[in-house]
Amino acid sequence: MTVKAFFRSNAFKSLAVLIAIVLAAGALLAICNDVFYISDEERLNRTLSKIYGESVSAQPVELAEEHAQSNYGTVNSIYYITDDGNYLLNTTGVGGFRDGAGTVTLWTVIACEESTDGLRLTGIRKVVYESNEGQTYIGSLTDAFYNGFTQKNELVAAGGYFIADKNSSDALNNVAVGASQSSTAACNAVNAALSYFRSALSGGVQ
Amino acid sequence: MNAKRYGKIAYDGLITNNATFKLVLGTCATLGMSTSAVNSFGMGISVTVVLLLSNVLISLLRKVIPNTVRIPAFIVIIATMVTLLRMVLEKYIPDLYDAMGVFLPLIVVNCVILGRAEAFASKNPVLDSAVDGVASGLGLTFALTLIGVIREFLGSGSFFGMQITDFKIGFFTNSAGAFFVYGICIALFVLITDRVEQARRAKRARELRRPAKDAPLPSVEAEREVN
Numbered sequence: 001m002t003v004k005a006f007f008r009s010n011a012f013k014s015l016a017v018l019i020a021i022v023l024a025a026g027a028l029l030a031i032c033n034d035v036f037y038i039s040d041e042e043r044l045n046r047t048l049s050k051i052y053g054e055s056v057s058a059q060p061v062e063l064a065e066e067h068a069q070s071n072y073g074t075v076n077s078i079y080y081i082t083d084d085g086n087y088l089l090n091t092t093g094v095g096g097f098r099d100g101a102g103t104v105t106l107w108t109v110i111a112c113e114e115s116t117d118g119l120r121l122t123g124i125r126k127v128v129y130e131s132n133e134g135q136t137y138i139g140s141l142t143d144a145f146y147n148g149f150t151q152k153n154e155l156v157a158a159g160g161y162f163i164a165d166k167n168s169s170d171a172l173n174n175v176a177v178g179a180s181q182s183s184t185a186a187c188n189a190v191n192a193a194l195s196y197f198r199s200a201l202s203g204g205v206q
Numbered sequence: 207m208n209a210k211r212y213g214k215i216a217y218d219g220l221i222t223n224n225a226t227f228k229l230v231l232g233t234c235a236t237l238g239m240s241t242s243a244v245n246s247f248g249m250g251i252s253v254t255v256v257l258l259l260s261n262v263l264i265s266l267l268r269k270v271i272p273n274t275v276r277i278p279a280f281i282v283i284i285a286t287m288v289t290l291l292r293m294v295l296e297k298y299i300p301d302l303y304d305a306m307g308v309f310l311p312l313i314v315v316n317c318v319i320l321g322r323a324e325a326f327a328s329k330n331p332v333l334d335s336a337v338d339g340v341a342s343g344l345g346l347t348f349a350l351t352l353i354g355v356i357r358e359f360l361g362s363g364s365f366f367g368m369q370i371t372d373f374k375i376g377f378f379t380n381s382a383g384a385f386f387v388y389g390i391c392i393a394l395f396v397l398i399t400d401r402v403e404q405a406r407r408a409k410r411a412r413e414l415r416r417p418a419k420d421a422p423l424p425s426v427e428a429e430r431e432v433n
Contacts, residue, residue, distance in 0.1 A: 010272060036297040
């Protein structure tokens with residue numbers, strides 16, 4: 001086949017049309033990607049609206065690396081909510097399903113008030129699920145489970161940490177039916193937020 | 207004349223060739239997204255938009271795209287439209303975007319869209335294809351929303367998110383319940399459309415048998431032939 005014959009063949013025409021369509025589609029999507037770009041600030045505002053049910057303003061707080069890791073998990077980010085003076089922490093709890101390697105990431109709103117010694121933790125206002133790694137029964141952790149973290153504020157203010165143990169009668173026990181390991185990771189995520197607040201933000205004030 | 211043609215195309219898309227109840231296409235999304243009426247409606251409208259855009263584009267390019275590469279070309283066009291829709295939903299309707307989850311990108315492989323592209327848009331003019339896309343999409347939206355309303359009411363006791371009763375049957379929120387409701391809906395839809403079609407044919411037959419007012423009375427032989 002000569003070069004001229006190739007350029008006149010159906011094979012070349014098919015290839016050219018397909019490449020042209022792909023290039024046009026790529027160009028269109030590149031433009032649209034820029035037009036419909038969602039900034040990090042917008043994503044944060046959406047998350048805050050989802051957590052609070054209304055639009056609130058928040059300021060990022062610098063993470064103290066030496067306190068970010070604990071036995072409970074990792075603190076990923078912290079925000080100070082200027083509207084109510086509370087702190088919003090994004091934490092990943094360890095000890096979930098998959099031989100303890102699974103994790104659950106939550107948003108925890110920690111309520112606090114100013115005292116003579118510094119910030120005093122008064123309780124947990126809200127816990128909202130964000131994501132998980134390897135948790136097959138994460139669906140068993142319903143709103144009732146997450147609301148359970150806000151029902152024990154007296155014990156939390158006194159320095160308690162949550163546990164997920166079906167056989168325990170501990171007052172801070174919080175476990176979802178059929179998902180004890182995911183519950184453990186979720187409890188650890190909340191505990192990581194409490195631990196960070198107590199060690200880094202309140203400076204040990206109970 | 208055109209209005210009659212568009213009416214026929216629309217009727218085919220909505221009723222005669224209803225993608226969900228008659229052709230049983232796009233079942234994966236139908237079963238997965240119909241746990242609530244709002245999600246079902248959102249999915250239906252999303253598919254309608256993709257169907258409209260892809261049908262129009264494919265119809266515009268039908269004389270340019272060689273027959274040998276038509277399927278890859280259609281898939282590229284459909285995938286582009288779905289990606290575009292994802293961007294728009296994530297930007298402006300994030301709740302629906304989150305609710306649709308994995309089913310949103312899976313619209314690319316929805317048989318309804320590729321089916322209409324191959325069977326209709328690649329062979330018909332732009333306006334006809336647009337009408338077909340909208341009608342097929344609305345037919346699917348109607349079917350999805352109907353299943354969603356039934357499953358949400360029986361499974362959660364609510365209607366479009368509004369709690370109506372505390373009476374709930376958990377069966378209808380899981381996969382088996384989805385298949386059950388889907389099957390019942392198909393059976394009822396086919397039953398109703400068949401009855402309507404039979405009645406229409408019977409009426410047409412009566413009209414054909416009725417003599418015109420000024421026509422001469424038929425002879426005995428002619429009447430015997432008709433009977």
